[in-house]
Amino acid sequence: MELIEVPLHAVAHSRAGDKGNRGNLSLMPYDPSLYPLLAEQVTEARVLELFRHRGATRCTRFDLPLIHAFNFVIDDVLEGGVNGSLNLDGHGKSLSFRLLALTVRVPACHARSPA
């Protein structure tokens, strides 16, 4: 099967949340059949690397295979959290779209807009 490289945004959706100086990012493929492939490619190490420049120290991935969802919990990613950060987005709620810019390799038939 031919694999092509696409941003996660083409095949999955995500939402960011915060508590203190820790953020969480959910990740769900639109097509549940991609779940194992994302599990293999969207690793804790790759996600942590996306947020290294902000001082993130740890990333933990929780898998929810029954609903085809992942939950990434990232420590120290919010530069002090909503009340301490100088960032316009102190909550880090825009960070889901940094994750969705990460690229993955998927079968060519998945590389289209789900709309």
Added chain:
Amino acid sequence: MSDLFLVGNGAGFSGDRVDAPIPVVRTLVDRGLPAAMFFECLAERTIALAQIEKRRDPEAGYEPMLERLLEPILADCTRAGIPILGNFGAANPMAAARCVARLARRLGLPALRIGVVTGDDVSASVDLATLPVHEADAGLDMSAWTLVSANAYIGAAPLAQALAQGAQVVVAGRTSDPSLAIAPLMHHFGWAEDDWANLARGAAVGHLLECGSQVTGGVFWDPGFKDIPDPANIGFPIAEVPRDGAFVITKAADTGGLVDLRSVKEQLLYELHDPAAYMTPDVVMDITGVTLEQRGQDRVAMAGVRGHARPDRLKVTACYEGSWLGEGEVSVAGPNALARARATADVLLERVRRRGLARRARADLIGVSAVHDSDDGALWRSYDGPEPPDIRIRLAVESASRDDADQAAREALAMLCCGTAGTSGARWRVTPRILTRSFLLPREMVPTEVTVREARLWN
């Protein structure tokens, strides 16, 4: 007692759409089943801002939109027997109750029973220095902070107790968000305080509904990828909870937005860390066995939520003041905008450094990189993409005094004459900073009190 109970949400935060509760209440009334409405209006620092308001005016310090939120629905809810619960009491639940009482009398409802739950404010009763710090906050440096407020997240039991005493409106300060939905379920179905399986179902209902439209299409729609009908009129959510088994998430009739597997999954995991242990004061919720099923348009059923014994300690969030945020912005656009913007950012940071105005400073290039960037501008400094046509340069500082923050922010203003060619559009402002830290407190140290009286008696 009905085997199906409806829970509607009317607000997901202080600042939500004030006309959102109306279609929710209309739907609940039309359904004719036993039901309750809840309002979640209290983010972490909202209560500190309310506390500061209360110092200025002893009758202030509760949700400023309270009257506007309740006025269109109070009479309908009262007539239909739909109780209203909310943490809209913020730092001053008693004053909020008096506000609701004035509204009720004005609407010809002097016998409306208004309940108030107090006890969450532990700022005077507890020495925070003796408490363990909540793990998510472990790294924060809190030296030199001044305490503004300290509130425990109280659970559903006192809210349910107010309902048992006949309250038609229940006003609380800090509660756990899901507890506002658990309480009417607890009251209706007679759940015990250690009925972990049912309390976990209630916590899941509360967690999914507590952010209002976030489960019905809000912060979800992504044009071309996740489209929703009529985003200017997203319907707020309703849960249909049976005595046992799966509950259904749906939304107000004749509104925009949607409820589907995607929107429910996003909200289910929102602000959640370990899916096996979502902590609330009422129960520890475990969603690792959850299954979801679309049951017709805008209806998603959830089954398989598990519950474990509630924690022995309650979370307390303390808010502190002590520093100031100064922000200043200017714009550049057109040829060579990126070079001019980078130079502007560097000069603003250098000015603040030379004048010693800030403890921390940061610059953003809005239009290149801002919200995803770091304090040291790692992304905009290394940006090598196409030349952006229009860039706003933002300086942000944390300063020890209001004057230092103001002087730093005004450095952006000075760029109107001292800046690069074509600099324009200065704005600057200073805001007090509220810092928060969370602690864990044994629950027996947080006694709660419930007061219920008719509107005509609240003065």
